[in-house]
Amino acid sequence: MTFRRWIRKYLIGIIAILVSIVVFLVPFAFVILQAAKDPREAGLVTFSLPTEWQLWENFIAVVSANDYNFVLALFNSVVLTVASVTIMVVFAAMVGYVLQRKRTKLNAYINFLVLAALIVPPAVLPTIWVLQGVGLFKTLPGLILVEATFGLAFCILLFRAFVATIPKELDEAAIIDGAGPIRLFFGVVLPLLKPVIVTVIVVQAVNVFSNFQNPLYFLPGSDTPTVQLALYNYQSQTVSQFNLLFMYVLLVTIPPLIMYIFFNRQIVAGMTSGAVKG
């Protein structure tokens, strides 16, 4: 190893680690410390250790507040995330697969629509109007369908790019074995899409779970909000109780974090095949 490489590896590495601690870890440490303080200490918003650790007490206080509203909100968020991501995966995989495999005049139009849906900002109030028309405004199913729709375009792009990497000979082999179109797709192709499905699930689950704008518009004044909306409302109730507010922030962060820890490697692999080449 030359001296220059040594410098690059260790000196720059150490500087980068120090900077990352200040820039990225201090804010997270701050959230955890705040979440562990009593209301008076947290109110000072200083970066200091709590004199008395109250993580558990604060946790109970947040979870049990407003008749266990947090539990209800978490349940809603989980249902919303699972349902909308499932719809996205199945519907987008079907589109991405046929779009890649079958070349017809339709392709150009569909590709255009997918790109348009990716770029164009959704028209919120007319969407509320449509939801009211079909009787789903202020309901979880309504929000599920809206979130699924908004996520479709990105998923289709990833699926289309990934299907291109699956050899067509596999399809032919399955057909010779007597598989019909449904069996071919659900039995043969879909399992092969697993890497990109994992990417889509993680990326979109984090998106939907963390989304604030859509619940704000489509579940207004709801008794059964999502966690993000509940966190936002909670902030106005707990003006002087920063400890509880940051406990809430901490709790809302944990589910996506667990997902990330489990699927870290696949995300990178899926992004590499989809986002850059696609």
Add this chain to the structure above:
Amino acid sequence: MTTAVAPTGAAPPASRTSKPPMGRKGMKSMYPSWFYIPAAVLFIIFFAVPTFSSFYFSLTRWTLFDVQFIGFDNFIAFFQEPQLVTAFINTFIYGFVTSASKVVLGLALALLLTGPILGRGYLRGVIFFPVLVSTIGVGFTFKALLDPFHGIVNNVLGFMNLPQPGWYTDPNLALLTVAAVDVWKGVGIATLIFMAGIVAIPHEYFEAARMDGAGAWSVFRNITLPLVRPATATVIILSLIGGLRSFDLIWAITKGGPGFTSDVIASVIYKQYQAGFFGLSTAGNVILFIVVIAVMVPVSLFLNRKQDEL
């Protein structure tokens, strides 16, 4: 709702009875066009219909129950209100500042993290981590950290005898502060995409350049930068789309304030909706639509043309 979900259950009756389809025509029927239908139904009901009807509703005085056609009055009102014009300009500033910063920082970080460096795994993880946290949570956290009087940032600056700006209370700074937090939160995605782009460059190119005696800068300038172009295009497009539509973070930190100095079109849309001006709010949506298209079409055409030249 049921119509949107039902089609997955339907199975084509022919596949069992007929012989395995072969040849060109047979292959084609194995990719049934009705696979488009479930997605298309959702797309039409919840995206196309609202988008097209927004052009009509933007020309009305609208309460969701009552519609009255008033022509272009909403748009005239929008561009006559100084604070709404501020929001219009702010949207561009916010979009370009966040996008440019993400490209520069993301590329720099990706170069750092694809090279031999101490603690690479840790650094990759920690940079991507903010991407996962809820935007509202990030907003509240930075609101506390950047508090003009009690916040740590200003306490540290004060300790070092440096000026302590009112990060989100100073009208000149508020928008840029939110943009900076946005970059903090989103730079992980840009870095990830650039890392994927750099790793995809064949190793021989670097080796050949080194053999020819090229220095680090010239390798970056002549090999990495041109070959990482698809990744750059992806980062620019994604971050511009996100930046121009941005709402959550602005709403969590400043709610468009102080005054209207950090308002963007998306926050104006929400404020007009809250105030009950649904027509005006939808006009804001149409303006956002036009802004996004007007920016994205030339940008993506430019990026794609450059790519073809390679």
